[in-house]
Amino acid sequence: MELRIEAVSHDYGETQVLRDISFSVAPGEIVCIIGPSGCGKSTLLRFIGGLERPDHGQVLIAGEPPADSLNPLTYIFQDFALLPWRTVEGNVSLVLEDHGIRGAQSRAIIADVLARTKLTDFARAWPRQLSGGMKQRVAIARALAVRPAVMLMDEPLSALDSQTRELLLDDLIDLWKRERFSAAYVTHNLAEAVRLGHRIMVLSRRPGRIRELVSIDIPLDERPDRIVELDKVQRRLWEAMRDEARAADMELSDAD
Amino acid sequence: MPTESRDTALHKENWREVPLQKTTRRAPDSGKGGSGKGDLRPVPFRGGGFTYTPRGLISPLVFIALIGLWELGSQTGFISPIALPAPSAAFGAFVDLVRTGTLWRHLEASLFRLIVGWTLGTAIGVAVGLAIALFSVMRAGLSPVVSALFPIPKIALLPLFIVWFGIGEGSKVATILFGAFFPTVIATYGGVDNVDRNLIRMGQSFGLSWLSIVRKIIIPGAMPAILSGFRISASIAIVLLVAAEMIGAQFGIGAYILMAGSLFAIEQLIAGVAMLSILGLTISWLIGRAERYFLTWRT
Ligand SMILES: Nc1ncnc2c1ncn2[C@@H]1O[C@H](COP(=O)(O)OP(=O)(O)OP(=O)(O)O)[C@@H](O)[C@H]1O
Ligand SMILES: [Mg+2]
Numbered sequence: 001m002e003l004r005i006e007a008v009s010h011d012y013g014e015t016q017v018l019r020d021i022s023f024s025v026a027p028g029e030i031v032c033i034i035g036p037s038g039c040g041k042s043t044l045l046r047f048i049g050g051l052e053r054p055d056h057g058q059v060l061i062a063g064e065p066p067a068d069s070l071n072p073l074t075y076i077f078q079d080f081a082l083l084p085w086r087t088v089e090g091n092v093s094l095v096l097e098d099h100g101i102r103g104a105q106s107r108a109i110i111a112d113v114l115a116r117t118k119l120t121d122f123a124r125a126w127p128r129q130l131s132g133g134m135k136q137r138v139a140i141a142r143a144l145a146v147r148p149a150v151m152l153m154d155e156p157l158s159a160l161d162s163q164t165r166e167l168l169l170d171d172l173i174d175l176w177k178r179e180r181f182s183a184a185y186v187t188h189n190l191a192e193a194v195r196l197g198h199r200i201m202v203l204s205r206r207p208g209r210i211r212e213l214v215s216i217d218i219p220l221d222e223r224p225d226r227i228v229e230l231d232k233v234q235r236r237l238w239e240a241m242r243d244e245a246r247a248a249d250m251e252l253s254d255a256d
Numbered sequence: 257m258p259t260e261s262r263d264t265a266l267h268k269e270n271w272r273e274v275p276l277q278k279t280t281r282r283a284p285d286s287g288k289g290g291s292g293k294g295d296l297r298p299v300p301f302r303g304g305g306f307t308y309t310p311r312g313l314i315s316p317l318v319f320i321a322l323i324g325l326w327e328l329g330s331q332t333g334f335i336s337p338i339a340l341p342a343p344s345a346a347f348g349a350f351v352d353l354v355r356t357g358t359l360w361r362h363l364e365a366s367l368f369r370l371i372v373g374w375t376l377g378t379a380i381g382v383a384v385g386l387a388i389a390l391f392s393v394m395r396a397g398l399s400p401v402v403s404a405l406f407p408i409p410k411i412a413l414l415p416l417f418i419v420w421f422g423i424g425e426g427s428k429v430a431t432i433l434f435g436a437f438f439p440t441v442i443a444t445y446g447g448v449d450n451v452d453r454n455l456i457r458m459g460q461s462f463g464l465s466w467l468s469i470v471r472k473i474i475i476p477g478a479m480p481a482i483l484s485g486f487r488i489s490a491s492i493a494i495v496l497l498v499a500a501e502m503i504g505a506q507f508g509i510g511a512y513i514l515m516a517g518s519l520f521a522i523e524q525l526i527a528g529v530a531m532l533s534i535l536g537l538t539i540s541w542l543i544g545r546a547e548r549y550f551l552t553w554r555t
Contacts, residue, residue, distance in 0.1 A: 049461055071463050081458035085476045085553040094472060095462040126553050146462065 001065045001072060001149045002026055003182070008047060008057035009207075010040070016207035017043050018054070023201060023213065025150060028180040032193035034241065035203030035211075036248035041186045042154050044208070048184055049073050049152045065149040070099050074148035078155040080135040082127040082142075088114070089123040092142045099146075113141040116175070133164035137171070144179075151183040158188060169195060173220050190237050194230045195223055202240050205248035212240045338522075346526035353527065358512075363531075365507040366497060369425065370535075373432025374493040378486060381437040385444025389478075390470065399445070406438040411499045418504070428500040435496040436489040443485025447478030480554070483547050490539045494532060509535075 003025040010018045017040040025031050033041050046052040048059055050073065065072035075081075082091050092110045096102075101109065114120050117137040127135060136156060143151060157165045169192060175181075176196075187193055193200050194216060202212040216233055218226055323343050329335040330342030337345070353359040387394045388402070410431050417427035451474050459469040501510025509531050516524035 051457060051461060073461075075458065075461040077454060077458060079454055081454050083455060083473065083476070085479075085551075095464070097472075098462075098464050098468050128553070128555060142462075152461075 001182075002062040003048065003150055003184075004060040004062055005044075005048065006057050006060060008044070008054045008059065010043060010047070010054045010056070011207075019207040019209045021057070021203075021208070021210060023210065025182050025184055027149075028182055029198045030176065030183045030185055030196055032197030032200045033184060033186045033203065034188065034190065034193050034200065034237065035208055036205045036241065036245040037188070038248060039203045039206050039244075040208040041203065045075075045152050045154050045184060045186055048150075049075055066147070069147045069149050070101075071095065071146035072149040074143045074146055074151055076136075076139050076143050076151060076153040076156045078158050080127075080132075080139045080159070082135055082138055084127050087124050087126055088119060088130070088138050088141075091127070091138055092145050095142055095146050109145050113144045116144060117141040117171070131164070132160045133168055136160065136168060140171075140175070144175075148181060151181050151185075153183060153185045155186055155188060157192065165192075172196065176220060190234050190241075193237070194234045196220070200233075200237060202237060202244075205244045205251065211244065212237070341523035341526060343526075345523040346530065349521070349523040349527040350530070353512075361507045362509055362512045365505065365511075366501065366509045366535075369428050369432060369500070369508065370493055370497050373429040373497075374436045374490060376429075377433040377436030377493070378440045378489055380433075381440025381485075381489070382444050382482060384437075385441040385482075386448065386470075386475075388441065389445040389448035390474075395445075402438060402441050406442065410435045410496055411503075414500060414503055423504060428497070428505065431500045432493045432496050435492045439489045439492060440482070440485050443481050443488070444478060447481025447485075448474055450481065451477035479550050480547075483543065483550065486546075487540065487543050490543065491536065494536055494539070498532065 005024065006022050008018055008021040021044060023031065033044065035041055043052070047054045050059070061072075083094065086094060089110050092113060093106055096106050096109060110123070111120070114123055117140050119134065119137055119141055122130065122134065122138075127138070130138065136159075139156075157168055160168065173196065176183075185193075185196060197216060198220075200212075200214045200216065201210055202214070203209065204211045214233065214237065216230075218229060223230055326335070326340075327343050330337065330340070330345075335342075350359075353362070384398065384402075388398050389395070413434070414427060414431055417430045421427045421430045455473050455477065456469060459473050464472070497508070498510035498513065501508035502514045505511040509528055513525055513528035513532075516522070516528060
């Protein structure tokens with residue numbers, strides 16, 4: 001299944017948010033979206049996931065999602081979005097119940113995804129008892145439970161401290177190696193983008209346009225050993241972003 | 257340019273060395289505590305207060321002390337029995353009630369009105385509150401009506417309720433029902449409005465049905481607000497119960513208090529009021545249990 005975003009433009013009232021965004025996410029490909037704050041990254045992701053409709057342009061799905069996928073387009077949120085009144089397993093079971101998966105089948109899926117995210121011992125814990133990194137792993141387990149074709153991640157690691165971020169980034173890469181999911185991954189963090197992205201899309205400041213679309217041909221598992229090359233890409237991305245970020249920063253402080 | 261960089265390097269070296277020297281020189285001094293600099297004090301603690309620590313014994317002790325003082329004042333004649341009968345006298349009146357069996361008739365009548373009125377009022381209140389919160393048409397249509405009717409003292413409408421629902425149980429139950437209804441509506445839709453929008457978004461993004469989102473995300477999220485609404489509506493219900501029973505009832509705690517008052521049987525009056533107090537405490541305890549059951553996830 002491939003995602004195609006075609007000429008998406010959007011305004012919120014007077015605020016011009018996105019202009020003429022076109023790109024695609026191929027099967028098994030991770031596209032990282034970076035751009036200055038307020039340029040419309042989250043908005044774009046909401047369009048891709050069908051939570052909002054753009055003023056112009058469209059988001060298309062090419063090909064059938066895998067037959068066993070319960071929720072082909074699945075989000076992972078920055079703030080985890082776990083239900084505080086459900087335990088870890090309850091939070092995972094939430095997304096299965098509506099598909100009529102209950103009882104033994106549900107328990108098997110829950111046990112499997114919790115094992116894959118190293119959460120087996122915490123199945124009965126309440127979200128308030130978990131650290132930030134564990135909460136995000138629960139959110140990842142929940143996403144895995146519906147076997148997504150495309151993961152939509154909006155700064156999934158931004159609320160975490162840097163060590164936890166490193167660990168979870170490794171987890172994500174391991175996961176990708178096993179599952180080969182495709183993803184649209186929004187981040188502020190260039191280092192994250194070059195570690196995880198097959199392609200990296202740099203947006204300009206608001207209204208967000210595509211400033212650059214960079215492919216990185218190094219396989220994900222070789223990247224930790226080829227830091228020098230990655231560093232070059234990262235520097236190039238930063239060059240592209242810096243002026244935009246600075247201008248966006250001035251814009252925001254003017255507005256206040 | 258090169259000299260500059262060498263300068264900064266030098267500075268850095270100095271800067272690094274100074275604290276090192278200081279610490280090595282001062283360390284033995286501070287042990288002796290001489291020269292006035294060595295008086296060590298703990299940092300003053302300023303973080304106390306403003307937190308809730310359970311003190312299980314205090315509340316019963318306060319009750320016992322108050323009643324004990326009151327009994328003492330009555331026994332010594334400091335409190336005149338005409339002004340305020342002794343707690344033991346009130347307890348005697350209560351024992352009389354139990355012995356003659358009238359207690360059960362009063363209690364039965366009151367509890368029936370309270371339970372039926374409050375249960376219906378809160379059930380309809382939660383339903384209407386949810387409807388207002390979930391449907392824009394309902395919100396636009398009903399929330400001004402609720403705001404207009406909420407402040408009316410329901411007891412003022414009792415004559416009207418008597419015309420509508422009859423002089424018997426109907427009018428009394430209706431008074432309590434309406435009294436419990438409005439605060440519940442407001443607590444419920446306020447609670448729903450405060451449910452984290454991101455959680456609802458999450459539910460939508462996983463393709464949950466509308467009903468699932470309401471049942472599994474919105475109602476549990478609004479539960480704390482709904483339960484604290486229950487506390488308020490239960491107190492209002494007790495006040496209205498007594499008021500309605502005072503206006504026209506043969507049995508009920510309110511009727512008993514009214515009768516005692518008109519006969520100047522003040523110890524009976526006190527016994528009746530104490531029963532109301534105990535009723536209030538019991539309800540508050542029950543709601544506390546409900547909170548603990550429904551809100552285990554909140555710590
Ligand atoms: N529902 C909305 N109604 C009106 N304006 C909105 C809405 N959502 C977002 N905006 C505006 O659209 C612009 C883009 O917002 P968006 O959240 O997509 O940016 P972002 O790139 O994700 O920013 P950040 O990096 O801070 O997360 C912002 O100026 C924001 O104020
Ligand atoms: Mg955002």
